[in-house]
Amino acid sequence: MRVLIVEDEPMAQQNLARALTQHYPDLQIVGATGSVRETVEWLRTPGNIADVIFMDVELSDGDCFEIFRQVDVSARVVMTTAYDSYAVRAFEVNSIDYLLKPIDPAALKRAVERCRQRDAGFDAERLLAAIRAPRAYKQRYIVRFNDRIVPVKSEEIAYFYSEEKNTYLVTEDGSRYVxxxxxxxxxxxxxxxxxxxxxxxxxxxxxxxxxxxxxxGNRLKIVARPRPAFEPVVSRSRVDDFLRWLEGEA
Structure with missing residues (x-):
């Protein structure tokens, strides 16, 4: 089966490609895109054919549902996202599975097996399971500060940010760690x-x-505490989801 990966995060794209090629040799990755525009162009290009699309919901220039509004998608689609709030919309575009990030190997295996079935369709019970399934989240991180190793609980973290190829963790008391x-x-x-x-x-x-x-530009700026050394601005494509999250609807 020919696979197209639609994922705007390079690391997540590489991890999914690695998992598919290592464990499912019958799958051939024929392309990878990271935006609505790139995906539409790929699908419209003569000779580009995918049997299966692993499609992240939130892309660099909007959500993946815009792809379905611009082009007919005949391939089987497996949605991948960190949020369970898109499950109903995934059902509306006839996705055959819905994987919550981080993707569990057993869930990925299930999705691949469904892609291999000619009569596979979206399973409502699986939709409910995806929404209700308990997930294990990271409870603490181990960071280094000079010659010390410091455990930081997730509940103590105010924000993370990247700058000049470095990633920083900032705690509620203003401590910063690389x-x-x-x-x-x-x-x-x-x-x-x-x-x-x-x-x-x-x-x-x-x-x-x-x-x-x-x-x-229709974006939002966050006044955060502790005060960051940068402007925390919500990307235009994430404003609606951010407001739903802020209201507790995500």
Whole structure:
């Protein structure tokens, strides 16, 4: 089967490609895109054919449902996302499975097996299971500060941000630590009810948000505590999801 991976996070894209090629030799990865525009162009290009699409919901220039509005998708689609709030919309576009990040190997195996079945369709019971299944989130991180090793509980973290190829963790008391992990990996490990990735460069916790103000270009700027050394701005494509998350609807 020919597979197209639609994922805007390079690390997540590489991890999924590695898992598929290592464990499912009958799958051939024929392409990888990271945006609505790139995916539509790929699907419209003569000769580009995919039997299965592993499709992340939130892409760099919008959500994946815009792809279905612009082009007919005949391939089987497996949705991948860190949020369970898109499950109903996934059902509406006839996805055959719905994988919550971080993707469990058993769930990936189930999805691949469903892709191999000619008569596979979306299973409502599996939809409910995806929404209700308990997930294990990262409870603490081990960081290094000079010659010390410091454990930091997730509940003590205000936000993460990246700057000049480094990733930083900032705690509620203002302490800052350099981390070895990328924001791509962190976004899959954290509790989505407490943390939200507002942009490519920042993940913020709910308690760290003091207020939100309108910003240029229909974006939002967060007034955070402790005060960050950068402007925490919500990307335009994530504003609606951010507001739903802030209201507790995500």
């Amino acid at each position: 981390m070895d992990l990328s924001l791509d990996i962190l976004s899959e490990e954290l509790d989505a009810k407490r943390f939200f990735r507002i942009s490519r460069n920042c993940i913020i916790s709910m308690p760290a948000i003091a207020s939100v103000v309108k910003y240029q």
